[in-house]
Amino acid sequence: MDGDKFTELAALHAINALDGEELQMFEQYLRxxxxxxxxxxxxxxxxxxxxxxxxxxxxPPSHLKARLMDRISEEVTGQDASPKVVEFSLRQKSRGLFGFFSWQPAFGLLTAATFLLAITSGMLLWHSSRVARERDQLAQQVAELSRLNIATQKQLDDLVTQTTKFISLSGKEAPTANAKVFWDTTRNEWVVYIFNLPAAPPDKDYQLWYVTSDQQKISAKVFGTDAKGRTELRIALPQNVAPRLAATAVTLEPKGGSAQPTSGLYLVGAIGA
Amino acid sequence: MKDANLSNLPQFDAADESQLIRRLQARDQAAMNALYERYANVVYAVAIRIVGQTAEAEDVVVDCFWQVWQQAANYDTSRGQLRTWIVTIARSRALDRLRAMRRAPVVSVEDELLRVAEAKATDNPEQETWLSQQSAQIHRALATLPREQRQALALAYYRGLSQSEIAEQLGEPLGTIKTRIRLGMMKLREQLQSLRTP
Structure with missing residues (x-):
């Protein structure tokens, strides 16, 4: 590799911008x-x-340093607890019989101290392992929360874009019920959140309708709800329907749905421009 | 305010830093404390610029110094300067966060180097008194680069983009981007030579 080529690739490698085959080739060359x-x-x-x-x-905020140093202290304490006890015991053994007789009075004290230290260390180790377990559990929880947070953020990002339309639904048949529709007009997808619909009788289902500007009612989805009358629907909007939409509505229909609405409007919402 | 900024800028004394790293390798917590005092402002500044959110940036700072503490035993002083190592870790951790967030940073940083250079490249003596000599030297060096070179370098630094991604983002041929980065880095190396020799 000539000097100019090396310099060019080195500059890119130094800033981590080298990629593809050039990266492999350069790293091989570096050996x-x-x-x-x-x-x-x-x-x-x-x-x-x-x-x-x-x-x-x-x-940075002052608490950050404390957070870091606490973490480091925890680690250092955890590493130091066990070896000290072992080292102390070994020293005692190395004194031999002579040491035992000549240091008998002190030996009793030392034995007691060692015993006490061993118990204390054992408790510390037990406590330390419990803390470690709790820390691992917390770390798992944090990782899970982080994953959920990312998923939620993505969901929010997907829902709220510059091209998202928002439709609110309410109705006379179920005054406490309501629904929200987020319409991604770029991908023509709906995410519908429905709340507090009364429980449907066993032989009935709820049905969501597209209502066009010429008053056509087109079935969008037949659905049930959970015990609290809630559900979430994701619907791909038919391309021939989207430009003509004037409203959307929910009715209560015979099991499996109907070709046309047969009940009053449980929920309805107009679609603005 | 001015004094605080001045004192918070890292000083580069090779012997001092060698001693610091030896103490870190001996698991000396006081050394970690000193290292934090010396570099936390720079690490935090890098993190904020990259992730754009203070909470995330704070995590980056802790992660960065924790990694330094964990890996100090393996640090080889012959591989480069301590600050290079720390700032590299800070940038890597911040870019990891940015990717995990799966979104562009709140603060626009596309032309951050350019903005910084234009804002600080001045002969104003008052400003010089509170910016460290090193910091001012970097500002001057950046200011000498053409805007296009700074832009390519900024995208690599603050977004972690590769040469191909930079070319795509700027709508320029890959060869052009390579040339801009090479020329920019050569010029910076030439102008910042004194900073590289502790």
């Missing part, structure tokens, strides 16, 4: 690169790491 070439790459990395110093220094 046999000269000392001067390695130094050049390191210099470029140092330059790269220097750039943030151009940012105005930003003072």
């Amino acid at each position: 046999t690169a000269s000392e001067a070439e390695r130094r050049e790459l390191q210099e470029l990395k140092d330059v790269w790491a220097t750039l943030p110093l151009a940012l105005p220094p930003t003072v």
Whole structure:
């Protein structure tokens, strides 16, 4: 590899911008690169790491340092507890019989102290392992919450975009019920959240309808609800319906749904421009 | 305010840093405390610029120093400067967060290097007195780069984009982006030579 080519690839590698085959090729080349070439790459990395110093220094909140140092102290304490006891015991054994007779009075005290230390250390170890277990459980919970948070954020991002229309539904047949429709007009998808519908009789189902500007009623979905009258529906809007939509409504229909609405409106919402 | 900024900027003394890393390798918590005092502002600034949210940036700071503590034993002083290592970790952890958030940062950083350079590249002596000499030198160096070079470097630094992604984002041929990055880095290396020699 000639000098210019090396410099170009080193500059890209130093800033982690090299990709694809060039990255593989360059990293392979580095295994046999000269000392001067390695130094050049390191210099470029140092330059790269220097750039943030151009940012105005930003003072982090004071509690952060305490958080970090607590974490470090916990780790250090956890590592130190056990070995100290072992080391102490070994020293006692190495004294031998002579040491035992010549230090008999002190030995009693030392034995008691060792015993006490062993019990205390045992308790500490037990406590430490319990804390470790709890910490692991918490870490799992945090990971799960983080996953849920990401999923929720994605759901929100999907729901609320610049091209999202929002439709609110309510109705006379079920005054306490309501529904919200989020319409992604780019992908023509609906996400419908329904709340507090009365429980449908065993031989009935709820049915969601598209109502067009020329008063056609087109079935969108037959659905049931949970015990609290809630459900969530995801519906792909037919392309030939979307431009003509004037409203959407929910009725109570015979099991399996109807070709046309046969009951009053449990929920209805007009669709604005 | 000015004094605080000045004192919070890292100073680079090779012997001092070598001693610090040796103490870290010996699991000296006081050394970790000193290291935090020295670099937390820079690490936090990088994290904020990349993730754009204070809560996330705070996690990045803790993760970064925790990684330093965990990996100090394996740190090889011959591989480069301590600040290079720490800032590299900070940037990596921040970019990990950004990717996990699956969204662009709230603060627009596309042209962050450009903005910083234009805002600070000044001969105003008063400003020079409170910006550290090093910081001012970096500002001046950045200001000498053409805007296109700074833009390509900023996208790599704050978004973690590869050369192909930068080319796609800017709608430029890949070869053009390579050239901009190479020229930009060469110029910065030349101008910041004194900073690289502790």
